[in-house]
Amino acid sequence: MNIKGGEIKTVEVKKFLMDKALILALLVMIIGIIIMEPAFLQWRVAKDIMTQSSVKLIVALGLLFPLLLGGTDLSGGRQVGLAAVIVASMSQAADYASKFYPGLPNIPIIFPILIAIGVVAVIGAVNGIMIAKLKMAPFIATFGMSTIVYGINCLYYAKEPNNAQPIGGIRGELTILSSYKLFGQISLLIVIAAVVTVISWFILNKTVFGKHIYAVGGNENAARVSGVKVHAIIIAVFVIESILVGMAGILEVARTGGANSAYGFSYEFDAISACVVGGVSLSGGVGKVSGVVLGVIIFTIISYGLAFIGINPNWQLIVKGIIICTAVALDMKKNSK
Amino acid sequence: MGINMEVSHLQEYRLKMDNITKTFPGVKALDDVKLHIKPGSVHALIGENGAGKSTLMKCLFGIYKPDGGSIEIDGRAVLISDTQSALKNGISMIHQELNPIPNRTVTDNIWVGRYIKKGLIVNEKLMEQKTQELLKELEFDINPKAMAKDLSVSQLQAIDIAKAISYNAKIIIMDEPTSSLTIAETKHLFRLIRQLRDEGRSVIYISHKLEEMFEIADEVTVMRDGRYIGTWEISKITIEHVIEQMVGRSMEERFPISEQPPSSDVKLRVENITSTDAKSFKNVSFELKKGEILGIGGLVGAQRTEMVESLFGLRPIASGVFYKEGRLIGNKSPLQAIENGFALLTEERRTTGIVPMLSVHDNTLIASYKKFTGWFPGVINKKKSTESAVAVCKSMNVKTPRMSTEIQNLSGGNQQKVLVGRWLLTDSNILILDEPTRGVDVGAKYEIYKIMRELVKKGNSIIMVSSEMPELLGMSDRILVMCNGRITGILNSEQASQVEIMRLATRFTIDNTAMEAGK
Numbered sequence: 001m002n003i004k005g006g007e008i009k010t011v012e013v014k015k016f017l018m019d020k021a022l023i024l025a026l027l028v029m030i031i032g033i034i035i036m037e038p039a040f041l042q043w044r045v046a047k048d049i050m051t052q053s054s055v056k057l058i059v060a061l062g063l064l065f066p067l068l069l070g071g072t073d074l075s076g077g078r079q080v081g082l083a084a085v086i087v088a089s090m091s092q093a094a095d096y097a098s099k100f101y102p103g104l105p106n107i108p109i110i111f112p113i114l115i116a117i118g119v120v121a122v123i124g125a126v127n128g129i130m131i132a133k134l135k136m137a138p139f140i141a142t143f144g145m146s147t148i149v150y151g152i153n154c155l156y157y158a159k160e161p162n163n164a165q166p167i168g169g170i171r172g173e174l175t176i177l178s179s180y181k182l183f184g185q186i187s188l189l190i191v192i193a194a195v196v197t198v199i200s201w202f203i204l205n206k207t208v209f210g211k212h213i214y215a216v217g218g219n220e221n222a223a224r225v226s227g228v229k230v231h232a233i234i235i236a237v238f239v240i241e242s243i244l245v246g247m248a249g250i251l252e253v254a255r256t257g258g259a260n261s262a263y264g265f266s267y268e269f270d271a272i273s274a275c276v277v278g279g280v281s282l283s284g285g286v287g288k289v290s291g292v293v294l295g296v297i298i299f300t301i302i303s304y305g306l307a308f309i310g311i312n313p314n315w316q317l318i319v320k321g322i323i324i325c326t327a328v329a330l331d332m333k334k335n336s337k
Numbered sequence: 338m339g340i341n342m343e344v345s346h347l348q349e350y351r352l353k354m355d356n357i358t359k360t361f362p363g364v365k366a367l368d369d370v371k372l373h374i375k376p377g378s379v380h381a382l383i384g385e386n387g388a389g390k391s392t393l394m395k396c397l398f399g400i401y402k403p404d405g406g407s408i409e410i411d412g413r414a415v416l417i418s419d420t421q422s423a424l425k426n427g428i429s430m431i432h433q434e435l436n437p438i439p440n441r442t443v444t445d446n447i448w449v450g451r452y453i454k455k456g457l458i459v460n461e462k463l464m465e466q467k468t469q470e471l472l473k474e475l476e477f478d479i480n481p482k483a484m485a486k487d488l489s490v491s492q493l494q495a496i497d498i499a500k501a502i503s504y505n506a507k508i509i510i511m512d513e514p515t516s517s518l519t520i521a522e523t524k525h526l527f528r529l530i531r532q533l534r535d536e537g538r539s540v541i542y543i544s545h546k547l548e549e550m551f552e553i554a555d556e557v558t559v560m561r562d563g564r565y566i567g568t569w570e571i572s573k574i575t576i577e578h579v580i581e582q583m584v585g586r587s588m589e590e591r592f593p594i595s596e597q598p599p600s601s602d603v604k605l606r607v608e609n610i611t612s613t614d615a616k617s618f619k620n621v622s623f624e625l626k627k628g629e630i631l632g633i634g635g636l637v638g639a640q641r642t643e644m645v646e647s648l649f650g651l652r653p654i655a656s657g658v659f660y661k662e663g664r665l666i667g668n669k670s671p672l673q674a675i676e677n678g679f680a681l682l683t684e685e686r687r688t689t690g691i692v693p694m695l696s697v698h699d700n701t702l703i704a705s706y707k708k709f710t711g712w713f714p715g716v717i718n719k720k721k722s723t724e725s726a727v728a729v730c731k732s733m734n735v736k737t738p739r740m741s742t743e744i745q746n747l748s749g750g751n752q753q754k755v756l757v758g759r760w761l762l763t764d765s766n767i768l769i770l771d772e773p774t775r776g777v778d779v780g781a782k783y784e785i786y787k788i789m790r791e792l793v794k795k796g797n798s799i800i801m802v803s804s805e806m807p808e809l810l811g812m813s814d815r816i817l818v819m820c821n822g823r824i825t826g827i828l829n830s831e832q833a834s835q836v837e838i839m840r841l842a843t844r845f846t847i848d849n850t851a852m853e854a855g856k
Contacts, residue, residue, distance in 0.1 A: 207715045208706040215703045218692035225651065225681060225689050226704035226759070227672040285694045 022277060022327055026298050033305040040308055047185065053300045054193035055251050060271040060278075060292050061200045062244030065237045067275050068204075069217040070284020071131060071138030073238065073268060075146035076245045079120045080264025082153045083249030087116040087174070088167040088259035089156070096169030100162045109173040117246045123149060124242025128235030150261070157261040168258040177254035189251060196244065201289040203240075213237060218285030273320065274299055277327045298323075350409075351376040351539045352397075352508055357406035359392055366392045367403070370565045372541075372558055374508065379530055379540045381554035381571070383547070384583055385750070385778025389563040390543050391433075394510050398430045399423040410508070427507035429500075431514055433543075435493045439486035444468040446485050447500045471499050475529060490517040491637070498529065509533060510541045515549060516775070519637045520839075527553050545776065547576050548807070561585055584780045592811030593787050596794060599629035599814050603662075604798040605767055610647065610657030618644045618822035621657070625767070625800060628793045632813030633802045635842045640822040641802045642684050645769045648800075649681040650674040661767070675704060680760035684771040684802070686749065690756050693745035697737050700744045700755050701726040705762040729758040734784055750781025757788060768792065771802045786812060806835045820844045 017024070034040050059076060066073045089100035090112035123145065130141040158164040180188045204210035215223040216233050224230050248267070253259050278295030280287030302323070303316050352374040359367040367389045374380045382390050395401040397408065399417045408415055410426055417423045423430075437446050444465050452459045453467070468481040477495045485493065494517060501509050511530075515523045530540050530553055544550050550557065551571060559566040559582040566582050580591070605625040612618050618640040625631050633641050646652045648659065650668035658665060661677060668674035671681070683689040692700055702709070702722055709725065711718030727740060733754040737747055744752055753773065760768060770789070774782045789799055789812065803809045809816055816828045818841035826841040 206717055206719070208710060208717060209715055211699065211703070211706050211717065214695060214699065215692050218695050219688075221689040222692050223703065225649075225671055225683055227670075227675040227763075228703070229672060281694075285692065 018330065018333070021330055022323070023294070023298075025326075026302070026323075030301060030305065033309055037309045040305060045304070045308070047187075049297065049300050049304055050190050051187045052304065053296050054187070054189035055248050055255065056267075056270060056274065056300065057193045057293060057296045058196050058248045058251065059245055059267050060274045060296050061196055061289065062241040062248070063268060063271040064200070064204075064275055064280060064287055064289070064292050065213065065241045065244075066138060067272065067280050067282065068213050068284060068287050069138075069234060069237055070282070071234075071237075072142065072272065072282075073127060073241055073245075074139065074142040075123065075127065075149050076142075076241065076268030076271060077264040077266050078146045078149040078153065079123055079242055079245045080249040080252065080267050081259075081261060082123075082149050082156075082264075083116040083120050083246040084253045084259040084263040085153055085157055085167065085261055086119060087112045087250045088170060088253045089162070090115065091171050091174045091253070092167065092169045093171050098161075098165065099169070100159075100167055102161065106171065109171065112174075113250055116250060117243055120242040120246035120249070121239050124239040125235060127242070128238035131238070132231040132234035153261045164261070166258055166260045170253060170257050174250075175254050175257055177251060179254075189255065192247075192251065196247070197289060197293060200244075204289060209233070209236070214285055270299065273324045273327075276331070277323060279331070281331060282328070350374060351411060353407075353409040354393070354397065355407050355409075357393060357396060357408075358404045359396060359401060360404055366563050367396070368563045370406075370560065370563070372565070373568065374539045374541060375556070376507075376539055377534055377537045378555040379534050379542055379553055381542045381544065381550040381557040382560065383544065383550060383557060383579065384560035384566075385748075385780055388560040388583070388778070390560055391512060392563075393560070394430065394512060394541065394543065397423065397508075398428060398510060424504055424506070427505075428510065429502075429504040429506035429508075430510040431494075431497050431501045431512060433512040433516065435490070435497055437485035437488075437493050437496065439484070441485060442481065443472075443479055443483050443485065443488070443496055444481045446496055447471070447503060467503075468499075471503055475499055475502065476525065491519065491522050494518065498526070502533070506538065508539045508541065510543070512543045513545065513776075514542075515544065515546065517637065523549070545778070546805070547579060551576060559583055580779055583778070591783070591807065593783070593790050595630075595790060595814070597628070599626040599793070599798075600796075602627040604629070605659060605661050606663075607648070607659040608657055610644075610654050610659065612640070612643060612647060612822070613653045613655040614643070616822070617652075618647075618819070621819075621824055623817055623824065623827060625798045626814075627798055628796055629814045630789060630793055630799045630801055630812055632809040632816040633800060633819060634804075634806075634809045634816055634838050635819040637804070638821070639819040639842065641819050642771055643822075644819070645681065645771055645800060645802055646683075648674070649679055649769060651681070675763050675765065678764065678766045680704075680763060680765035680768045682753075682756055682760065682768070682770045682773055684775065686752055686756065686776065691744045691752050694743055696741045697730065697735065697744050697747065697755055698723065698726050698740040701730060701758050701762065704759050705764075708762070708764075725762055726758075729761055730755065733758040733761075733788065748778070748781070750777040750785075753777050753785065754781065754788075757785065761792075766797045767800070768797060769800045769802075772804065773801060774803075774805070774808060806838065809833075809838065810835070818842050 059080065063073060063076055090104065091109055092099050094106045127142055127145055130136045131138050177188050177192065182188065182191060204213065212223065212228045212233050215226065215228055216230050220230055249264060252263055274295035275287065275292050276282065277298055278291030280291060299320065302319055306316050306319065307313060350373045352372070354372040357367050357370045370389065370393055372382070372393065384390050392401060396403040397417065399419045399422055408417060415426050417426060438449065447468055448464050453464050454460060465481050472479055472481065475498070477499060479488065479492055479495060494514065514526060518526060533540055542550065542554055554571050556568060556570055557574065557579065558568045559579060561583060603624050604627045608622050610621050621644055635641050643652060647654050648668065650670045650673055660666065666677050668677060668679060692703065706717055706722065709718050709722035710716055711721070730740065735754045735758065736751050744755060773785055777785065793799055801812060810830065810833055813830055815830060816833050816838060817824060818826045818828065818838055820842050825844040828837060
């Protein structure tokens, strides 16, 4: 195989700048924040940013899977909420005053977790079946699913005797997932997010399943001809994604010590934004776990940093929007020659 | 259809492109290229894939902006900044890939971008009338009110031709216009091209089919590796000479010689298979010998692709059975077919072959990852898989900067070699190659032929669907001819000839494909 050399230098530099334009711009912003408020550079801030990124990262990694297929999941956020309410309803302390299930003793904490994950996994499977077998556009199928999930959540949440009251009194066995600090420093949330990151990376890069996801996302027909079970891949992808967002819901309960039916609302949009900023193509087949990690951290740094230097939080929304649009514009420009 | 020719009579050349240079990331696509076109002539532009023909045409049509060089039309320097200005300068282009708007009418597709208006309102009636006249003049039997999605590929091509002509262009670029046309349709197209030429227009004709080019062109310009090689009058040059110029080396033969005859062992026996689609193939039976290349000839619409895709489990069959080495097998899905040792190189490389944004490495391995799992089920042994991918790409002589290069950046011929390599990794021994050299340049074609010969020498069997007569005759041990979904004959290569194949390929009237061109 012959390597074409020479004359490529300037073009490569251009390409590098284009690939990294966003990151460079953000670096400039961060440096700006540091100049305005040098206190930004401290271990506590870094810790906060990592902790705040953890749950978002798990949702974003979840969304990465359908995005790699060229799909999406607009019900992701609502699944976070449903998982949160389910797990919260079953993990209240036995002696808590207003309990969702008044007679429920302190059952092993793994049961509520498994039930919540199981429920959202079924939702994921239904999403996958709608998209694979019924050939529905992911956008609309999962949008429909998001209202269904929210409806189910509200019905459950409004059940007697809870009557749509916020669920509190979560047992320590669950909240420890957030409160426990490794070496007294690092929240368990960060550790869990790191483990999920490594597993996602492993699945996508080291397994046949992962390679098949990229192939289906890149060219479904070619994958089919090559003997890939396209339907099975699509369904499995949506199940995995649901499991991840379900986990995020559980961690939200651990973090906040409670839940209500509004939990998780619009989380999928933040997740998709982070993926796009991290270089995941909305048309499928392109995207890396490392990019998603970067995307999530960038968004946290911006919201945290802008608050840190005392800028009106509404400005954060505008900056976020500009970043998303720029990311997509750059992606499009990269893809057209 | 008149054309203003005051200026052109004074000029020797209608179009002069000089010193055109264009660089893409990593590649110098055009290096000091020139192209001089006379008025009232058909000018063939040829070269291997990646030679820069399409890039040059895209520079002319305003899709790309050249880095340097000049373009003169009728002696006047012009600056073509976008497609609109190309059209204004009298240049129109018929693209290789058709991009119709499926849910709009023929009329809409022809006039999109320049709707005829009456005040603020689109004048549908006049547009439709004009479309009718245009199609009639070109002898295309197409209803202007028909939806683009309901038209056949050749009809869509006709629409594209009509559209290009409706701009009243002085220079018409045709990029592989016959790639999906039947013989009758091609003849009709050639009549049109001659008519255009006689009206004083210049036609730039890009094609891989050399025979065709010799039939239609007046002059030919050859390009190679982004450079201009030369321009000749067609009457003063031979096919062999053109090939030599294209590949930059002399080609003794266009097809490598078969070194050993196929064995008499039957590898695959197909009995009476019939498609579930009533309009598709019926009662197809044949045998494929071990070490044999069985060519499948026929016209567009003969259902050859449908038949071979059914063998591979991509399409269902209503009845019929097939045996591999005496064992009854049913390929219900591609996965099952692969497990049974089948491989299918599809007709449409872009839509069903490559995964464009994935690397050469991943594209090579996509069908065989399961083979390379290691210590844990489903986990790929990276070392083993990469070694195999590199080895197979090397043996296919794939030219790529790196294994990690996205396959979409490779030329058609190299993409095809990667796809052949993909199937070699699956341990297949019945290879179905559907138009294996379509859109592949002459040099790569020869390499693919050589690979095919080596494969059958090792005891594999090949079914090759091909619409190129010389390829069918040059490569096949036997040729099976289909017409309208039925087998009309199986010829031994010694008794086969173009005439005989054509006779069999047109045994039954063709009604479903032609755009009534032969009338």
